[in-house]
Amino acid sequence: MEHPINILERYWKYTSFKPTQEAIINAVIEGEDTFALLPTGGGKSLCFQIPALAKKGICIVISPLIALMKDQVQQLNNKGIKAMALTSGISYNELDILLDNCVYGNYKFLYLSPERLQQELVQDRIKLMNVNLIAVDEAHCISQWGSDFRPAYKNITILRQLQPAVNVIALTASAKPEVIEDITKALDFIQPKVFKQSFFRANLAYMVYHEDDKYYRIETILKKYKASSIIYVRNRKLTSEVSSFLASKNISATYYHGGLSNIEKDTNMMQWVNNQKQVMVATNAFGMGIDKPDVKTVIHLNLPESIESYFQEAGRVGRNGDKAFAVILKNNSDEILVKNQFLKVLPTVDFVKQVYRKLCSYFQVSYGEGEYITNDFDFNTFCKTYNFSGILAYNALLLLDRNSVITLSKQFKNKVTVQFIISSPAIFNYLETHQELNLIVKSMLRMYGGIFDHKTKINTLKVAQKASVNESKLIQALTQLEKDQIITLHLGKTDAQITFIQLREDDKTINRISTIIEQQNKLKQQQVKSMLDYIENDTVCKSMQLLAYFGEKDIKPCGICSVCIGAKKNDRPQDINIIKKRIIELLKNGDLSSRLISSTLNCSEKDVKVVLKLLLEHNMITITQTNTYKLKN
Ligand code: ADP
Ligand code: MG
DSSP: OOOHHHHIIIIIOOOSOOTTHHHHHHHHHTTOOEEEEOOTTSOHHHHHHHHHHHSSSEEEEEOSOHHHHHHHHHHHHHTTOOEEEEOSSOOHHHHHHHHHHHHHSOOOEEEEOHHHHTSHHHHHHHHHSOEEEEEETTGGGGOTTSTTOOGGGGGGGHHHHHSTTOOEEEEESOOOHHHHHHHHHHTTOSSOEEEEOOOOOTTEEEEEEEOSOHHHHHHHHHHHSOSOEEEEOSSHHHHHHHHHHHHHTTOOEEEEOTTSOHHHHHHHHHHHHTTSSSEEEEOTTSOTTOOOTTOOEEEESSOOSOHHHHHHHHTTSOTTSSOEEEEEEEOTTHHHHHHHHHTTTOOOHHHHHHHHHHHHHHTTOOTTOOTTEEEEEOHHHHHHHHTOOHHHHHHHHHHHHHTTSEEEEOOOOEEEEEEEOSOHHHHHHHHHHOGGGHHHHHHHHHHOGGGGTSOEEEOHHHHHHHTTOOHHHHHHHHHHHHHTTSEEEEEEEOOEEEEEOSOOOTHHHHHTTHHHHHHHHHHHHHHHHHHHHHHHOOSSOHHHHHHHHTTOOOOOOOSSSHHHHHHHHHOSGGGHHHHHHHHHHHHTTOOBOHHHHHHHHTOOHHHHHHHHHHHHHTTSEEEOTTSOEEEOO
16 A cells, blocks of 8 residues: 555645644544544545555545535646546536446545435435545534534434444544534444644644724734734625725735636736735625634624634634734724624524425425425515515525525526627727627627617626637626626626425425524524624633634643734733732632732733732632632622
8 A cells, every 4th residue: 555645745735734634534534533633724635545545446525515626626636636526506417427437437436415415315325436535624613512513413323334344534623622522423434533733833823812993903903913814704795895906006906706607716816826916805705715814813803603614704813823913903893793694693493493494385385295395586576575684594594595495596697787888980990909809799789679778787698609708708898898888787786596396385394493592593603602702701811712712731831823912011010909809710710829810811920919819908809728719709
């Protein structure tokens, strides 16, 4: 068998493993059930890819997102490794052929979603495959305590029955103890080898600042550190707003959100990746798969929904090991904003019932029918028809999707309208210097008579065929024409498709998932609360707070976060009151010795003793038999 390091060098051109990668890979190769807990960007993919390449046979990878699967398959294919993903929209016949390829065709990786795994044909074929490893990526989706809970993930154990001799590796960046326990149970791990890398990042300074004028503060930060930066904001509109604000202050910036066209996304992202633009202002849609090493600051202008998200977004700084900053700017309005944004939009069970019933009547699905019926879906009309709030209805549909009542396809089709805004002689003039657009322009003029007079909906596929280009080339050309003020262009997005997966049984259908809905809502509330606690708690080191959330305990103060720095500044006798407040906060979590108190708070032991004496005198604390200090109730 080839040595893992050779495989690493040959296919990835890396010369050494990242911390814990090698230990994980060895355990997997030895046939152990393995649990890999590494932070995002820690290099989890290699932990199953290399063992799979080292052995004969095929590795089955369960992954929650089509985009993630496609990305990894593409990367493997680029290295000349045979891999495929069973994405949605594959016909039964195609599926049959693809699966045959996995049985007989020397494929090394088969990626599929947990939902796809439920299909009988898929299960039958997996039985026939020479499987060398089962990898469950983003394994936290198994847990109700994880933010991306997907009930279908619970059924992954079926793979154990199909391939009883094969070992399993679970991979996740979410290390909350409850989540780990759920994963262990759901995957039938009996004695897994658990590898957990500490999430501590020594070069990363977590900062939380109260700031009434946030814009002014980002300007100051970005002028002080003239290096690559990401600013996270609450909504799409703010991305362009903040980006323009920065530009007006001579700080180069671009923006990114889920509503941009693919071309805009790529362009803006590349400008940032290549450092043509210093700052990327983005919603949380930005970041997956971003591996830019030299990001110096990540600034949150608005609060994320959970510590998990925050840790991931903040973790995009300082990958090169240089000192880097993760800053949250907060003020008094944030608590209300964050509750409005994340809690008020949670659909109740009753609301989900309503939406489901209306959805059935909208598509005239009768009681007891509806399985595998697909419909084109115009979301806005649906909401208007029944007077639903868009965001609440959307979240209700997502819930139905996650719980396998429906599937919501997000394959938006482009709806494109064009109008020519200059005269035809002027167009011919223009074309003389833009020969490459000649055929496209003339095709449109020939196909659409009124295109000078009004906005005309064009069929991009037909125009592209006529002009012998592909559709994305056509869209590029149209964008160019718009920029040169030859046409006005509207690149709209039309609607999604909905497939009913279960028979319509009205409330009964929803009752089956009602505890899940309630539990997920409760989780969201806890997550927001933890986020608020994090920004409010300015007595315990920020790194320690974050790591405690992920179940890590034996951590020392980082010495560089806003709390630690504040403590250094405040560490003078006249700040007795502050030390007092911080000690009380600290003792709420349990009894401590004076030495531990002073090391945790980063204060001198002398000052701590002075304050402890005061607290004892005021009867606010007592000393225990083991010489620790205890808070009196
Ligand atoms: P994760 O799934 O843990 O978030 P990935 O597997 O996507 O992380 O890897 C993150 C990045 O680190 C990728 O660009 C990957 O190629 C790179 N990487 C992984 N292992 C190594 C290594 N041993 N040396 C250098 N880079 C690595
Ligand atoms: Mg990954």
